[in-house]
Amino acid sequence: MKILMADWNSFGREDMQEALIACGHRCETFPFDKNSDRSDPKTAESVKAQIRKHTPDRVFSFNYFPQIAVACRDEGVPYVSWIYDSPYVQAYSYTIAFPTNTIYLFDREWVLEFNRNRITNVRYLPMASAPGRIEKLISKAAGAAGRDADICFIGSLYRGSHDFWSRMEPKLDPYTRGYLEALIRAQSDIYGANFIESSLNERAISGMKAALPMDTFSDGVESIEYLYGQYVIDREITARERTDLLSALADKYPLTVYTGSECVIPGALMKKPIDHLEESPLVMNRSKINLNISLRSIKSGMPLRIFEIMGSGGFLMTNYQADLMDCFIPGEDLVYYEDRDDLIDKCGYYLEHEDERREIAENGLRKIKEAHTFEHRVREMFG
Amino acid sequence: MKLLVYRYNSICEPYMIEGFRKLGIETDAVSREMTDKDMLPSQRVRLVTEALERIKPDAVFSINFFPSVAEVCRIYGIPYLAYTVDCPVLELFSDQTGYDTSHIFMFDAAQASLVKSLGCKNAYHLPLAGDPSFATLQPLTGNKAPGKGVSFVGSLYNEKDPYAVIKDRLPGEVQGECDALTIAQTGLREAFFTEKVLSDGAVSSIREASPQLFDDYGGSFKGADRFITAHCFLGFHMAAKERPELINFLSGYFETDIYTNSDTSVLQRNGNLRIHSGVKTLTEMPSVFRDSPINLNLTMLPIQTGLPQRIFDIAASGGFIMTDRREEMETCFEPGAEAECFSSAEELLDKCSYYLSHDDERKRIAKAGFERLKKEHTWEHRASRIIMTVWGKRGSL
Numbered sequence: 001m002k003i004l005m006a007d008w009n010s011f012g013r014e015d016m017q018e019a020l021i022a023c024g025h026r027c028e029t030f031p032f033d034k035n036s037d038r039s040d041p042k043t044a045e046s047v048k049a050q051i052r053k054h055t056p057d058r059v060f061s062f063n064y065f066p067q068i069a070v071a072c073r074d075e076g077v078p079y080v081s082w083i084y085d086s087p088y089v090q091a092y093s094y095t096i097a098f099p100t101n102t103i104y105l106f107d108r109e110w111v112l113e114f115n116r117n118r119i120t121n122v123r124y125l126p127m128a129s130a131p132g133r134i135e136k137l138i139s140k141a142a143g144a145a146g147r148d149a150d151i152c153f154i155g156s157l158y159r160g161s162h163d164f165w166s167r168m169e170p171k172l173d174p175y176t177r178g179y180l181e182a183l184i185r186a187q188s189d190i191y192g193a194n195f196i197e198s199s200l201n202e203r204a205i206s207g208m209k210a211a212l213p214m215d216t217f218s219d220g221v222e223s224i225e226y227l228y229g230q231y232v233i234d235r236e237i238t239a240r241e242r243t244d245l246l247s248a249l250a251d252k253y254p255l256t257v258y259t260g261s262e263c264v265i266p267g268a269l270m271k272k273p274i275d276h277l278e279e280s281p282l283v284m285n286r287s288k289i290n291l292n293i294s295l296r297s298i299k300s301g302m303p304l305r306i307f308e309i310m311g312s313g314g315f316l317m318t319n320y321q322a323d324l325m326d327c328f329i330p331g332e333d334l335v336y337y338e339d340r341d342d343l344i345d346k347c348g349y350y351l352e353h354e355d356e357r358r359e360i361a362e363n364g365l366r367k368i369k370e371a372h373t374f375e376h377r378v379r380e381m382f383g
Numbered sequence: 384m385k386l387l388v389y390r391y392n393s394i395c396e397p398y399m400i401e402g403f404r405k406l407g408i409e410t411d412a413v414s415r416e417m418t419d420k421d422m423l424p425s426q427r428v429r430l431v432t433e434a435l436e437r438i439k440p441d442a443v444f445s446i447n448f449f450p451s452v453a454e455v456c457r458i459y460g461i462p463y464l465a466y467t468v469d470c471p472v473l474e475l476f477s478d479q480t481g482y483d484t485s486h487i488f489m490f491d492a493a494q495a496s497l498v499k500s501l502g503c504k505n506a507y508h509l510p511l512a513g514d515p516s517f518a519t520l521q522p523l524t525g526n527k528a529p530g531k532g533v534s535f536v537g538s539l540y541n542e543k544d545p546y547a548v549i550k551d552r553l554p555g556e557v558q559g560e561c562d563a564l565t566i567a568q569t570g571l572r573e574a575f576f577t578e579k580v581l582s583d584g585a586v587s588s589i590r591e592a593s594p595q596l597f598d599d600y601g602g603s604f605k606g607a608d609r610f611i612t613a614h615c616f617l618g619f620h621m622a623a624k625e626r627p628e629l630i631n632f633l634s635g636y637f638e639t640d641i642y643t644n645s646d647t648s649v650l651q652r653n654g655n656l657r658i659h660s661g662v663k664t665l666t667e668m669p670s671v672f673r674d675s676p677i678n679l680n681l682t683m684l685p686i687q688t689g690l691p692q693r694i695f696d697i698a699a700s701g702g703f704i705m706t707d708r709r710e711e712m713e714t715c716f717e718p719g720a721e722a723e724c725f726s727s728a729e730e731l732l733d734k735c736s737y738y739l740s741h742d743d744e745r746k747r748i749a750k751a752g753f754e755r756l757k758k759e760h761t762w763e764h765r766a767s768r769i770i771m772t773v774w775g776k777r778g779s780l
Binding site: 173174175176177178179180181182183185186187189190193195198199201203204 | 554555556557558559560562563564566567568570571574576577579580581582585
C-alpha cells in the first residue's frame with residue numbers, strides 16, 4: 001500500500017516511516033504546517049495537490065487535522081490519523097464524521113465518548129515504542145556517563161509566564177478565583193472521575209472569559225467547558241500535582257528532573273529538556289526508576305511517556321490509568337502508585353530491590369516487543 | 384435485666400423499648416425531656432442520677448448520645464448504650480464518648496470508624512431498622528393517594544438552607560467556593576470531600592456570617608467549625624439544590640408525587656407533578672410507600688456510607704425502594720433483588736422507565752425487600768444486637 005504521511009514535527013514520525021516500510025508499504029511524505037489555519041481553504045487545496053501528485057492509497061498523520069480530512073474527502077482517499085495528544089480540540093471539528101476518516105485515539109474512555117455520540121470511525125489504539133531502534137542506540141552509547149539517576153522525571157511542569165493559568169489567574173474576579181481554587185483542590189485528591197468540565201457554572205465561565213478570552217471554533221462541536229476545563233484547569237491541577245509529588249520525592253531520594261518549565265523543585269537536580277529521539281531513551285534506560293504522572297485531561301489512556309520508558313528497558317512507576325490493564329500486568333511489567341504516600345513508599349522499596357526492579361523492566365520491554373511496537377500498530381491500521 | 388431509657392421524644396424510642404421488651408428486658412424511662420425541650424445538662428444529670436438510685440438498672444439506653452448521661456453512667460460504673468439515628472450528631476465528638484462505660488451504636492459505618500479513631504473504645508456500626516406493621520395500614524383515599532409513577536416523601540431543605548440566608552453577606556471568593564463545592568459534590572456523591580477541601584477562609588467567613596448556626600450545634604472539638612460548615616451548612620444547601628433538581632428532572636418523564644411541608648415554588652409545574660402536603664409518619668407515610676410504584680430516596684450527602692431511615696421505612700411498608708447508590712446498601716438489601724440503586728440521573732431515568740413497565744418484577748422486589756426487613760432489619764433485631772454486643776462479650780446476659 002502507498003501511504004502518504006503528513007510530515008510535521010510530531011512524535012514518532014521516523015519510527016512510523018520505518019515501520020511502514022518494514023511492513024511492506026511504501027511511505028512518501030509531504031511537509032505539513034500543523035499550525036496552518038484550518039478554516040483557510042488554501043491549506044486543504046495544497047494537501048489536495050499533494051494527493052494528486054503522490055496518488056496514495058491512504059493519507060496518514062499523527063494527530064488529526066481538519067484540513068487534511070477535507071482534502072481526503074474531496075479526493076476520495078481514506079485518511080488515517082492517530083491522535084496522541086489530549087486535550088486535542090481539533091478532534092471536535094465537525095469534519096471527523098467524514099466517511100473517509102478513520103481516527104485512532106490512545107484513550108479508551110475518550111473513544112467511548114465519541115462512540116456514544118454515534119461517531120463510530122473513532123477507534124482505540126494505544127501508543128507504541130521502537131525497541132529495535134532504541135536497542136541500537138543504547139549499545140552504541142554504552143559506557144556514556146552522566147545519565148545515571150535514581151529517580152528520573154522527564155516532562156513539563158506546566159509552570160511559566162506563558163501558561164494559561166499563570167496568564168489568567170491574576171486577572172480573575174474574586175468569585176471565579178474562589179470557585180476555581182475549590183474545584184482544583186477537590187479534583188486534586190480524586191482520580192478516576194474528572195468533574196471539572198461538568199462543574200463549571202456560567203458565572204465561572206464568564207469570569208474566566210474576562211480574564212483569559214478563549215472561544216470555540218465555529219466549525220467545531222467542542223464546548224467552552226472543554227477548553228477551559230482541559231486546557232487551563234486540568235493542566236493547572238497537573239502542574240500542582242507534579243510539583244507536589246516531585247518535591248516530596250526529592251525530600252527523600254535523589255531525583256533528576258528534565259524539564260523546560262521555569263520552575264525549580266527544591267532538592268532535585270534540575271536539567272534542561274533532552275532530545276526525545278536520541279537522548280531520552282538512554283536516560284530512561286539508565287535511571288533506576290522512571291516516573292510517569294499523567295496529565296489530568298487524559299481519562300483512561302496511557303501517555304506516550306509510558307511507552308517511551310518501557311521501550312527503553314526502563315523501570316516504570318506510574319499513576320493508575322485504566323488502559324494499563326489492556327496491555328500490561330501491574331506489579332509484573334510496571335508498578336503503579338495510588339497516592340503520594342504510596343509513591344514514596346514504593347520508590348523507597350524499588351530503589352532497594354534491584355533484582356525485582358530489573359525483572360519488572362525486562363518484562364515490560366518484552367511485552368513491548370511482543371505487542372506494542374510501531375509495526376504492530378501499522379498492521380492494525382493498514383493490514 | 385433492667386434498662387433505664389432516657390427519652391427526649393425521638394420517634395425511634397417506642398420501637399426500641401418494644402424491642403427490648405420482646406427480649407424479656409424490663410424498661411423504665413426518664414421522660415421529662417420529651418416535653419421540656421430547654422433542659423440543661425445539669426438537670427439531665429440530676430434526673431438520671433435520681434432514677435439510677437431509685438430503679439437500679441443494669442444499663443442506661445438512649446437514642447442519640449447525651450454527654451451528660453454518659454458522665455452519670457461513668458460515675459455509677461454502669462453501661463450507657465447510645466444508638467445514633469441522626470446525622471450529624473455533634474455530641475459524638477465529645478470527650479465522654481471515650482469513657483469505658485460509653486457504648487455507641489452508629490448507623491453510618493464511616494462515622495463509627497471515625498468516632499472510634501477519635502478515642503471511643505466501644506464504637507459500633509448498627510444500621511437503622513423498620514417496623515413491619517407499617518405494611519398493614521389502610522390505603523390513603525382521595526387526592527392524597529399516590530399516583531402511577533414515582534413518589535418522594537420528605538423535605539426539599541429550602542427552609543433549612545442556611546446558605547440562601549447569608550449568601551449575599553459572604554465575600555465573593557467564598558461564594559465561588561461554596562458554589563463550586565456544591566456543584567462538584569452533588570455531581571460526585573460517592574465520596575464526601577467537602578469537609579476536607581473547604582478552605583480555612585471560607586470556614587471562618589461562614590462562621591462570622593452565621594454565628595447562630597454554629598452556636599446551635601455547639602461542637603467544641605478540634606475541627607468543629609469545619610465539620611459544621613461542611614455537614615450542616617453546605618450539606619443542607621446541597622440537599623436544597625439537588626432534591627428539587629432531581630424531582631424536576633423526574634417529573635419531566637413520569638407522574639411524580641411529592642409529599643412535603645417545604646416550599647414547593649422551586650418545583651416546575653407540569654401535568655406530571657402532584658404536590659401534596661406532608662404526611663404523618665406513623666399513620667399516612669407507610670401507605671404512600673406501599674402504594675407508590677416507586678419510592679425515591681436521596682440521602683443527605685454528609686451521610687457517607689449509611690442508609691437513612693427512609694430506606695427502612697419504605698421496606699417496612701412493603702414499598703419499592705429506588706435509592707442513590709450507598710456503600711452499605713449491599714449489606715442490608717441486595718440491589719436488583721430487594722431494592723434498586725442509581726448513581727446518576729440517567730440511570731434513575733432508565734430504571735424508573737423499566738420498572739414502571741414491569742409491574743411483576745417491581746412487586747417481586749418490593750416483596751423481597753419487605754421479607755428481608757422482617758428477617759434481619761426490625762428494631763427488635765437492633766435491640767438484640769445491642770444487648771449481645773455489650774453483654775455477649777462479657778459472657779452473660
